[in-house]
Amino acid sequence: MDKITPCLWFDGNGEEAMNYYVSIFKNSKIKSISQYGDIGPGKKGSLLTGVFELEGRDFMVLNGGPMYKFTPAISLSVDVKTQEELDYYWDKLSSGGDIQMCGWLVDKYGVSWQIVPSKMGEYITDKDPQKTKRVMEAMMQMKKLDIKKLQDAYDGK
Secondary structure: OOOOOOOEEEOOHHHHHHHHHHHHHHEEEEEEEEEEEOOOOOOOEEEEEEEEEEEEEEEEEEEEEOOOOOOOEEEEEEOOOHHHHHHHHHHHHOOOOOOOOEEEEEEEOOEEEEEEEHHHHHHHHHHHOOHHHHHHHHHHOOOOOOOHHHHHHHOOO
């Protein structure tokens, strides 16, 4: 495992979520699973923890019970190079979830995601304040980001 691994707290559906995420990301796998024994809030034999890898990054799931819920204060950001790739992740991860503004979505498990073009960092850190303003104004009007429209805003078209 990585030195620092994000742990995602679920209420009994952690294994389902882990399998869902692994099915979406091509470079992914389940690395380990532990099950509840005689003690714990979970049913004996059900998933206690699991470790899975998405695109080289380890994540842990914990079926810890109903005490905690996800919020958008923590999100997972997916870097994409093309609109086709952006559309793929957006469609998969938003299915059954909730679409937000500015490239954010909440998946069907309550986890927040940002699907972001690779060039976005360049767009919003440009030394020309007019370019960054146009890009930010364009992005603030979008739910799913449109790479061409963001590029056009950056270029002043």
